[in-house]
Amino acid sequence: MSEARFPAAVTGAASTSTEAAAEQAVRRIRAPRYDFARFEAKWRARWEEQKIYQVDLRQAPRPYYNLMMFPYPSAEGLHVGNFYSYVGSDLHGRLMAMQGHSVFEPIGFDAFGIHSENFAIKRGIHPRILTAHNVEHFREQQLKRMGNRFDWSHELNTTDPDYYRWTQWIFVQLFKGGLAERKAAPVNWCPHDKTVLADEQVINGHCERCDSIVERRWLEQWFLKLTNYAGRLLDNLDSLDWSERVKASQRNWIGRSQGLEFRMEIEGKPGSYVEVYTTRPDTISGMTFVALAPHHALVTEITAPAYRDRVRAYQETVNSLRTQQEQTMTGAFTGAYAIHPFSGERIPIWIADFVLEGYGAGAVMGVPAHDERDFTFARQEDLPVRVVVQPSSGPAIDAATMTEAFTQAGVLVDSGAYTGMSSIQAQEAISDWFEQRPLGRRSVKYRLRDWLISRQRYWGPPIPIIYCPEHGAVPVPEDQLPVVLPDVEQWMPTGTGVSPLAAIEDFVNTTCPVCGQPARREIDVSDNFLDSAWYYLRYPSSDDQQQAWNPEMTRRWLPVDMCIGGADHSVLHLMYVRFIAMALHDLGLLDFSEPFRRFRANGTITRDGAKISKSRGNMINPDHYVEHLGADAFRMYLMFMGPYEADGDFSDRNIGGVVRFLDRVWQLVQQHRQLTAAQQSVTREDRRMLHVTIKRVTEDLQTFKYNTAIATLMEYLNTLTRRAHATDQEIETLLLLLAPIAPFISEELWEQTGHTSSIHTAPWPVYDPEAIQQETFWLPIQVDGRVRDRIEVPADTSEEAIKQQAIGTARIQRYITDRSIQNIIYVPGRLVNIVTQ
Secondary structure (H helix, E strand, O other): OOHHHOOHHHHOOOOOHHHHHHHHHHHOOOOOOOOHHHHHHHHHHHHHHHOOOOOOOOOOOOEEEEEEOOOOOOOOOOOHHHHHHHHHHHHHHHHHHHOOOEEEOOOEEOOOOHHHHHHHHHHOOOHHHHHHHHHHHHHHHHHOOOOOOOOHHHOEEOOOHHHHHHHHHHHHHHHHOOOEEEEEEEEEEEOOOOEEEOHHHEEOOEEOOOOOEOEEEEEEEEEEOHHHHHHHHHHHHHHOEEOHHHHHHHHHHHOEEEEEEEEEEEOOOOOOEEEEEEOOHHHHHHOOEEEEOOOOOOHHHHOOHHHHHHHHHHHHHHHOOEEOOOOOOOEEEEEEEEEOOOOOOEEEEEEEOOOOOOOOOOEEEEOHHHOHHHHHHHHHHOOOOOOOEEOOOOOOOOHHHOOOOOOOOOEEOOOHHHOOOEHHHHHHHHHHHHHHOOOEEEEEEEOOOOEEOEEOOOOOOEOOEEEEOOOEEEEOOHHHOOOOOOOOOOOOOOOOOOOHHHHOHHHHEEEOOOOOOEEEEOOOEEOHHHHOOOHHHHHHHOOOOOOOOOHHHHHHHOOEOEEEEEHHHOOOOHHHHHHHHHHHHHOOOOOOOOOEOEEEEEOOEEEOOEEOOOOOOOOOOHHHHHHHHOHHHHHHHHHHOOOOOOOEEOOOOOHHHHHHHHHHHHHHHHHHOOOOHHHOOOOHHHHHHHHHHHHHHHHHHHOOOHHHHHHHHHHHHHHHHHOOOOOHHHHHHHHHHHOOOOHHHHHHHHHHOOOOOOHHHOOOOOOOOOOOOOOEEEEEEEEOOEEEEEEEEEOOOOHHHHHHHHHOOHHHHHHHOOOOEEEEEEEOOOEEEEEEO
């Protein structure tokens, strides 16, 4: 399908006034003097023809799996942040390949999901048609032009039934293993996208896709039991070679807390108890109410008859739309009381919307004086506030005049036998008391909740479950997979909480695979993050039609050696990838439980300090730069902007410097081609600079300091152009070091210098440690920490000779005359410090 067949209004790639202005701004930058368009097209075609980036996965001698997060094929195309991430990952892959590894660098398309479907809704075009067009645009007009060493023979597309067959198969394995469950729960509802969202897809109360305020609904949905793995997901982070900020995000999201879980008898109901969880056992004597989640299992049992109508009405209110941003707390009294375990006092039991179903026991002890949330609720409902922890120093707190809770540790008061203890002492003592009875136990809880994967949309893989009146939820037999998404005309989301698939009787009506009686299919599709939670497993086995991943191939290539992607996926994508790997390992389907040996988070590119997004109108289209300046110049500039792993703001003010650098490289090689062998000679210093450059560039590329590696190359080019002539070795080394960064121009110039094989299959230069030693070097001489002179010494001078030379200079003698030298400190190659009395 060609670009010309889709009008601009369909593709979203129209030259709007904004786009036209952006394109004009780029064209004001001076283009390279060399004909990049000619040779970039030439090398794209030749690389593809010669298949130099295709690895023999079965025979590769040194497998190295270099993974990047595959893109959503949205209509607006790759933006500069995507380009930045992919190019940085490619630099790493190219370096590893030239250092002798068999690098596998695959790519594909995460093509299902809300993002693609929303654009289809906006354009009024079926998502199947529009997504296919977008995939073609991504592949042919963007990804292939950026110069990455992609192995296109293993391309994946999550909308291909041959792919989502195995996504459904994974779901079936999780279901059989007890890790997939359908249950009623309060869920996040996006009114714009008309579907539920996982907790991880809600950012500060907003949908991470469309930024709408998220509401709460009570629905039956499919969940994957992420919470079963909370402890392992957290503990394994300590041993992972991942970017620290990604590990910190995951630790915060998992949110482990240690506390006490204890039970209290319910008044008038012998044998009935309410179980609560607290991280502050030292405040138990300050409890003035108990709050249950609105749909806690005890509510029906304990609610007094006089309060049932009000409680039922409140539950209905909570069931209705309620945004996550609403700050007011609401509740309803059940008419029931719990018996305080210490004092025997009657504690009223409420239901309240601030209590989460999935956290702790779904019930909290209300200690208003020492918890901000409890304090707000107590003031609103006119419940008592009782201070039982006072500050260790300073004025005492009076409950009658409190304007906020005192949440710090302190000294206990009005707490019976525990009065006078510190908070830490009391927490231990009180926990011991409960465990000895036994009425409670020390417990670890997690903020993490199960992964909600149901989506009431069309554009996704159908969840492979059949509902039988007799056998309940039954998985679709594996030999009947995939459950193909029907190609229908009415695919728009309904907004009712019911998927559009519900209206397709031919799809919904089926038979139970157990008893053969009439049954109905699940009508929800799965979240596209399930598609992307295992794609790395499929790449090496993409041609295997009999299994999701070939065990032999998987053992050779996995876990992934290096994955690079955005830190904004720290939770959404990377947590799910880890969970699926652990679950599959426990089910005996994988030999490993962590998917990536190493992960590095590239920095986030902003514009004028704001995150780049279409809604903000600050998209930066890399196509304009590639078209006008060439892929090499844009690749190099992005990597030169700043440290790759740090966030940065995009500006093209200095891109002209990169263009001039590549122009000078081109010109240097053209001039060098005119030299004869007799004109080529090097000094010892020339050789030293060559090997210093190799060392610095190699070390910087290995540690993702791409900007300083480029700066070193610029310095070295200056060194070469200041001399009359450069040697073959110097020119070739410059091109080899440049090759991962600017693959097209380095390949073209490599051929011009007489090479018949690709520069990208050539070995990486290795520096000679002896060559980088300087003949002489300068040392500052300090007297009592202040620099007083400098000396030049031969590189092989002994420490004792350096010290003697240091104290013998005329200037130093003036400072140490009539003083006693206590010590002479020599920091090799750095300085000499003479310490006097």
